[in-house]
Amino acid sequence: MTGQNVxxxxxxxxxxxxxxxxDLVDLPGAEIVAVxxxxxEPAKAFAxxxxxxxxxxxxxxxxxxxxxxxVYVATPHSAHRxxxxxxxEAGRNVLCEKPFTLNVxxxxxxxxxxxxxxxxxxxxxxxxxHPMVRRLKALIxxxxxxxxxxxxxxxxxxxxxxASHRLRDPALGGGALLDLGVYPVSFTQLxxxxxxxxxxxxxxxxxxxxxxxxxxxxWESGAIASVHCSIVGGTSTSxxxxxxxxxxxxxxxxxxxxxxxxxxxxxDAEEFIADPADGARNxxxxxxxxxxxxxxxxxxxxPLVPLDGTLAxxxxxxxxxxxxxxxxxxxxH
Numbered sequence: 001m002t003g004q005n006v007x008x009x010x011x012x013x014x015x016x017x018x019x020x021x022x023d024l025v026d027l028p029g030a031e032i033v034a035v036x037x038x039x040x041e042p043a044k045a046f047a048x049x050x051x052x053x054x055x056x057x058x059x060x061x062x063x064x065x066x067x068x069x070x071v072y073v074a075t076p077h078s079a080h081r082x083x084x085x086x087x088x089e090a091g092r093n094v095l096c097e098k099p100f101t102l103n104v105x106x107x108x109x110x111x112x113x114x115x116x117x118x119x120x121x122x123x124x125x126x127x128x129x130h131p132m133v134r135r136l137k138a139l140i141x142x143x144x145x146x147x148x149x150x151x152x153x154x155x156x157x158x159x160x161x162x163a164s165h166r167l168r169d170p171a172l173g174g175g176a177l178l179d180l181g182v183y184p185v186s187f188t189q190l191x192x193x194x195x196x197x198x199x200x201x202x203x204x205x206x207x208x209x210x211x212x213x214x215x216x217x218x219w220e221s222g223a224i225a226s227v228h229c230s231i232v233g234g235t236s237t238s239x240x241x242x243x244x245x246x247x248x249x250x251x252x253x254x255x256x257x258x259x260x261x262x263x264x265x266x267x268d269a270e271e272f273i274a275d276p277a278d279g280a281r282n283x284x285x286x287x288x289x290x291x292x293x294x295x296x297x298x299x300x301x302x303p304l305v306p307l308d309g310t311l312a313x314x315x316x317x318x319x320x321x322x323x324x325x326x327x328x329x330x331x332x333h
Contacts, residue, residue, distance in 0.1 A: 005031040006292040009068040009092070011059060011083055013037045013046040016097060017074035020124075021050050023285045024072075029292060036062035059083060063090035070120065070291060073097060076166060078173040078328070081106040084121075088113040093120035095291045099182040102173050102328055104314035111307045114300065122291055122302045123310045125186055127255040129286040131278045133190075134304070136241075136248060136260055140191060144262060146245030148191055148223055153184035153239040153254055156212065156230030167231050168207055170328050175209035177202075177320060181229035183255045185320075186313050187239060188217060188225040194312040196220045202324035203232075215320050256281050 006029060010017050013035065024030050032052050037043040040057030047055035056062045062071065063086045070093040073083045077099050084096045088110065100123045101107040114121035127133050140148065157180065159167070166172045167179060189195075195217035202213040212230035228235065239254035240247060246264040250257045258281045262270045274281060287305075294302050301307050321327070 004296075005029055006295055007031045007033045007067055007069045009033065009062050009065060009071040010035040010046070010052070010074065011062055011071050011087070012074040013042045014074060017046070017072070018049075020072055020074060020284045020288070021046075021052075023283050024288050025050060027285050027288055027292075030288060033067055034062055034065055059086055060090075063087045063092055068092055070095060070295060072124070072288075076172045077178060078102055078171065081110065084110050085113060088117060088119055088121065091117065091119070093291075093295060095122050095124050095287070097124045098186075099173075099178045099317065100310050100314060102178070103331065104311060104318050107311055107314045111311060114307070118300060120291070120295055120300050121307060122287075122294070122305050123307075124284075124287050125305050125310070126284050126287040127183060127186060128190060128305045129290045130256055131286065132257045132260065132272070132274050132281075133187075133255070135272060136250070136257075137190060139248070139262065140241065140243070143245075144264065145241065145243030145247060147221070148241060148243050150223065150242045151188045151191060151225040151239070152227075153187050153225075154228040154230075154235040155180040155183045155237050155255070156228070156233050156235035158234030159231045161231055163205070163207060168205055168209055170207055170209055173328055174207070175205075175211075175213075175326060176229040176231045177210050177213050177317060177324075177326070180231065181213055181215075181227065181320070182313065182317065184227035184229065184239070185215075185217075185316050187254060188227060189309065189313055189316065191241060192217075192219055192221075192223055192225065195225070195316060198316060198319045198323065200320040200323040202326070204325070208326060210324055210326055213320065213324055215323075217316070253281070 034054040036056040043055035073096040200215035202210040217225040239250045
């Protein structure tokens with residue numbers, strides 16, 4: 001499909017779907033042809049808001065729409081397996097929001113479906129596609145700070161989220177880890193790969209979801225990472241990567257940075273600042289553009305967000321949950 005528009009379907013109509021669609025509308029070569037919800041009214045309202053031609057009151061109709069090249073799945077993550085699986089079964093390519101699924105078993109099922117059918121599948125881990133994160137990774141890969149020794153990253157919100165909120169609902173995969181902790185874990189594994197050992201502690205709510213979690217990850221190389229997430233306190237969302245020959249600090253918003261500072265041993269600090277041409281620092285257009293690039297190239301997965309990497313992150317999240325004692329409805333104990 002080289003050179004032609006990529007036709008998108010949007011599955012879900014919540015805040016995440018709206019944010020993505022608003023960025024997609026302005027992306028050259030992207031055409032939004034349909035949206036679906038579980039009932040007609042929200043789908044119609046969403047379609048009117050964004051000028052989308054077709055609105056479906058069920059997921060199946062969207063999945064069967066032969067004029068859709070790729071579906072963006074933006075349901076709560078507890079429904080990712082069902083929604084993305086439905087689309088893959090119907091022959092649609094899929095970009096699925098993070099966290100990819102509730103657990104690695106569900107993730108492996110989706111990956112298996114996509115690979116069996118030769119379809120494109122990608123986790124919408126926008127951090128991996130962000131220009132500044134890609135620049136940081138390239139510097140580290142080029143040896144700018146030597147061998148990575150430690151990584152620190154945190155993401156916390158200053159809730160007071162009531163028990164009825166989705167972040168505290170076990171049926172929706174609630175808790176800090178899957179919603180927020182996926183970012184520091186994914187950032188760490190972007191740089192170091194899958195850890196060889198994981199230990200974790202958490203504070204749990206009455207509903208038995210994690211209010212805050214801290215984990216220590218380690219690798220056979222000797223590298224160690226400390227990650228933290230919370231829905232009971234606003235953290236700095238900062239990150240620091242220390243190597244044998246220097247350090248990189250991201251002072252704020254490590255998953256969508258507008259700047260970072262490189263400290264090379266024996267040299268003055270260098271500040272790297274985002275290119276204004278890349279657009280808003282919180283834009284989701286980069287992940288959409290990567291999915292479109294891959295589709296046009298005939299690729300079934302993105303080298304920026306490889307499926308094996310997504311599975312590795314899900315394994316780490318599963319292991320952390322084993323340590324802290326969080327299980328969701330339908331999971332084995």
